[in-house]
Structure formats: C-alpha cells, structure tokens
Amino acid sequence: xxxxxxxxxxxxxxxxxxxxxxxxxxxxxxxxxxxxxxxxxxxxxxxxxxxxxxxxxxxxxxxxxxxxxxxxxxxxxxxxxxxxxxxxxxxxxxxxxxxxxxxxxxxxxxx
Amino acid sequence: xxxxxxxxxxxxxxxxxxxxxxxxxxxxxxxxxxxxxxxxxxxxxxxxxxxxxxxxxxxxxxxxxxxxxxxxxxxxxxxxxxxxxxxxxxxxxxxxxxxxxxxxxxxxxxxxxxx
Numbered sequence: 001x002x003x004x005x006x007x008x009x010x011x012x013x014x015x016x017x018x019x020x021x022x023x024x025x026x027x028x029x030x031x032x033x034x035x036x037x038x039x040x041x042x043x044x045x046x047x048x049x050x051x052x053x054x055x056x057x058x059x060x061x062x063x064x065x066x067x068x069x070x071x072x073x074x075x076x077x078x079x080x081x082x083x084x085x086x087x088x089x090x091x092x093x094x095x096x097x098x099x100x101x102x103x104x105x106x107x108x109x110x111x
Numbered sequence: 112x113x114x115x116x117x118x119x120x121x122x123x124x125x126x127x128x129x130x131x132x133x134x135x136x137x138x139x140x141x142x143x144x145x146x147x148x149x150x151x152x153x154x155x156x157x158x159x160x161x162x163x164x165x166x167x168x169x170x171x172x173x174x175x176x177x178x179x180x181x182x183x184x185x186x187x188x189x190x191x192x193x194x195x196x197x198x199x200x201x202x203x204x205x206x207x208x209x210x211x212x213x214x215x216x217x218x219x220x221x222x223x224x225x226x
Contacts, residue, residue: 008152031213033213033214033215040219041220042115042202042204042217042218042219042220043154043202043215043217044217045214045215045216048214058211075166083120086151088153088154090215092213096159096161096166096167097142097213098156098157098159098166098167099144099156099204099206099215100156101146101153101155101156102153103152103153104151104153105150106151
C-alpha cells in the first residue's frame with residue numbers, strides 16, 4: 001500500500017506570511033498532484049508534477065517534485081485569506097494508476 | 112463542460128438501514144473513483160473502475176459496501192446495513208483514464224450521517 005504523509009496537519013498564519021507544506025512517501029509515484037478543498041466542496045486540482053526535480057509555479061504557489069519522485073512540497077508566498085482550505089497531495093502509481101491521497105494540511109490564513 | 116454530478120447532497124439514516132449514492136462522471140472519462148472522506152481527513156479510496164470493470168477495491172468493506180458501474184458510465188455505491196462509523200462524505204471522481212496523468216475531477220460529494 002502506497003502511503004503519503006503530509007505535514008504539518010494544521011497551519012494557522014497571518015496574512016502576508018510565507019509557508020511550506022510537505023508530502024512524503026517511501027514509494028515512487030508516476031506523478032504527484034496537489035489539490036485544494038473548500039468546505040462542502042470536492043477537491044480541485046492545482047497542479048500535476050511528473051518529472052523528478054520538477055518545479056512548477058502557479059502565481060504565488062510553487063510546487064516541487066523530489067528528484068526520486070517520492071516527495072513533494074508546496075510553498076505559498078504572501079498568503080492571503082483566500083488561500084484558506086485543505087491542501088491535499090495525491091500520488092498516482094501502479095499498473096492501475098491508483099490515486100492515493102494524503103491526510104491533508106488544513107491551512108487558515110487570518111486577516 | 113459539465114462536471115461530475117452526485118446525488119443526493121445530504122442523507123441522514125438510522126444505523127442498520129441501507130443507502131445508495133449515485134454518480135454521473137464527466138462524459139468520456141473511463142476511470143471512476145469512489146472515495147470516503149472523514150471530516151478533516153484526506154479522501155480514502157473505496158473502489159476504482161476502469162470503464163465497467165473494477166481495478167481496485169482493496170479498501171472497500173465488502174460485507175456492507177457494494178458498487179457497480181453498468182455500461183461504463185454512471186455508478187452507484189450502496190451501503191447495507193449502515194453503521195455509525197460510515198458517517199462521512201462520499202466523493203465520486205472521474206478521470207480520462209490510464210494515460211499516466213490521472214487528473215481527477217470531483218463531484219461535490221454526498222454527506223452521510225448515520226444516527
């Protein structure tokens with residue numbers, strides 16, 4: 001069973017601060033995805049990383065895939081209250097491309 | 112493009128009753144997932160379909176949960192009989208298929224409360 005560990009589990013910061021969320025596994029994934037989920041809604045895809053060492057930027061969000069394709073990080077610069085939500089990483093792997101999620105990081109950005 | 116449709120949005124049942132959830136994936140998506148999400152946690156995969164075949168149901172409690180995807184389009188997930196610990200949000204998602212990029216599109220989910 002492929003497991004994804006996310007840290008921290010909870011994060012409460014002030015508007016304007018920077019933060020990093022981590023996603024780690026002992027398994028190698030074909031690709032790794034980051035989702036954001038708001039209360040009462042399903043997760044929405046933010047980015048997919050495929051290549052080891054890959055870095056992708058989405059406005060104030062920077063995503064990195066580890067060289068060995070076992071871990072990833074999400075860095076948010078100058079966080080805003082609109083960034084509040086549950087951030088989930090999900091790894092895809094195996095012959096069936098099973099999509100396995102971590103437990104998530106609940107981020108609260110206070111004005 | 113229409114998204115993933117799920118119904119109902121909310122359901123309250125008593126323990127030992129049965130319940131069914133319905134999902135209509137995005138047109139053309141071969142892969143369909145059912146996830147269970149406990150409040151504040153990440154989604155847990157219950158079952159994955161590729162067209163109308165099951166490719167992973169290793170975490171599905173088969174003594175009480177069942178799912179089908181007849182004709183490889185929409186799907187139903189059933190719980191019979193329900194237990195208190197089944198209270199959760201049940202999410203359906205779909206993706207194009209095993210192309211190596213499994214971007215999943217989620218429905219809004221069904222919030223189940225078992226009392």
